[in-house]
Amino acid sequence: MAESSTTTRQPMRYLSGVQSSGRLHLGNYFGAVQHHINLQTQGECLYFIANYHSLTTIHDGEQLRKFTFDIAADYLALGLDPQHALLFRQSDIPAVTELSWILSSVTGMGLLERAHSYKDKLTKGIVPNVGLFTYPILMAADILIYQSDKVPVGMDQVQHVEMARDIAGYFNQQFQKTVFKLPETLLSSTPKVVGLTGGKMSKSDDKSVLPILGDSSEIKKRIMSIVTDSKGVHDPKDPDQNPIFLLYQLLATPVEVQEMRAGFEHGGLGYGEAKQRLFLKMEEIFGGSIRTRRAELEKHPDWVEDVLVESAKKADLIARATMEQVYQVTGLRSWKIK
Numbered sequence: 001m002a003e004s005s006t007t008t009r010q011p012m013r014y015l016s017g018v019q020s021s022g023r024l025h026l027g028n029y030f031g032a033v034q035h036h037i038n039l040q041t042q043g044e045c046l047y048f049i050a051n052y053h054s055l056t057t058i059h060d061g062e063q064l065r066k067f068t069f070d071i072a073a074d075y076l077a078l079g080l081d082p083q084h085a086l087l088f089r090q091s092d093i094p095a096v097t098e099l100s101w102i103l104s105s106v107t108g109m110g111l112l113e114r115a116h117s118y119k120d121k122l123t124k125g126i127v128p129n130v131g132l133f134t135y136p137i138l139m140a141a142d143i144l145i146y147q148s149d150k151v152p153v154g155m156d157q158v159q160h161v162e163m164a165r166d167i168a169g170y171f172n173q174q175f176q177k178t179v180f181k182l183p184e185t186l187l188s189s190t191p192k193v194v195g196l197t198g199g200k201m202s203k204s205d206d207k208s209v210l211p212i213l214g215d216s217s218e219i220k221k222r223i224m225s226i227v228t229d230s231k232g233v234h235d236p237k238d239p240d241q242n243p244i245f246l247l248y249q250l251l252a253t254p255v256e257v258q259e260m261r262a263g264f265e266h267g268g269l270g271y272g273e274a275k276q277r278l279f280l281k282m283e284e285i286f287g288g289s290i291r292t293r294r295a296e297l298e299k300h301p302d303w304v305e306d307v308l309v310e311s312a313k314k315a316d317l318i319a320r321a322t323m324e325q326v327y328q329v330t331g332l333r334s335w336k337i338k
């Protein structure tokens with residue numbers, strides 16, 4: 001007679017982080033944050049504010065604290081519900097840096113030297129510190145310590161998630177035990193959002209950034225400063241090379257997008273008018289109730305802090321369970337410590 005078996009399916013665990021090195025921008029939102037918020041009812045979600053990562057570029061305690069608060073408050077204003085998802089500070093789980101060292105002991109230099117994001121930063125003339133070079137190992141520790149199944153990120157992070165997978169594989173193989181799950185990347189439908197200057201929108205290039213919850217005069221000023229060519233209102237223009245159109249199509253309805261496309265392609269729509277439409281869409285989507293909620297949170301930093309602290313306590317339990325296995329297989333811990 002066949003044995004009846006009852007299997008309980010574990011919920012999918014999603015893990016992602018955002019650096020606290022500036023306000024959330026439209027690239028963060030459409031590449032990652034909107035996706036994070038949508039996933040919060042579909043599994044177990046852990047989102048952290050990557051302040052250890054930000055420390056590679058920000059060396060001002062007050063500023064790092066402020067950016068950390070801003071990212072947390074932005075997430076909450078945009079709809080992250082702490083009843084459904086954890087939102088915590090990376091540095092509140094110090095075992096992450098401990099694991100990072102342990103993982104660095106099984107990671108070859110060659111793997112890090114192939115990192116596109118590191119090579120891009122060198123090309124931009126950034127003088128790297130060691131933290132910037134070993135960033136993918138810290139990110140691997142972030143992902144692996146929580147035994148994450150899926151990592152919802154933008155395109156620029158795909159290689160780093162693959163590295164986390166590789167590092168998990170090396171570790172499991174070296175110590176002959178499957179301690180870490182192999183995580184998978186999850187991309188949103190818009191994983192690479194263009195910046196105001198035509199390249200990728202990125203916190204490391206302030207001119208490229210369109211903040212989503214800044215004050216409306218700053219948002220307007222940034223949109224109005226998008227550099228365009230000298231084509232007049234009636235000249236045909238290529239919408240697909242144009243950040244105004246590319247950003248507008250993320251926000252507007254299909255009919256509105258089609259109208260802007262036609263106006264550019266056939267002439268009749270000038271850059272000034274198109275910028276105004278983009279600004280009004282930003283206001284329609286991120287102004288109103290989201291801006292009001294964000295202003296409320298600004299007045300209640302204690303509440304935001306409580307969310308971070310309480311979430312960290314729960315994330316810490318998961319991290320500790322993983323670290324127990326790590327101590328066990330590596331032989332790092334005294335056998336007298338239970």
Ligand code: AMP
Pocket residue numbers: 017018019020027028029030031032033050152153154155156157190191192193194195200201202203
């Ligand atoms: P960061 O601000 O670099 O910590 O990025 C936080 C998240 O936003 C990561 O998942 C990134 O991949 C994503 N992201 C950042 N910039 C963009 C962009 N321009 N387009 C799409 N996703 C982005």
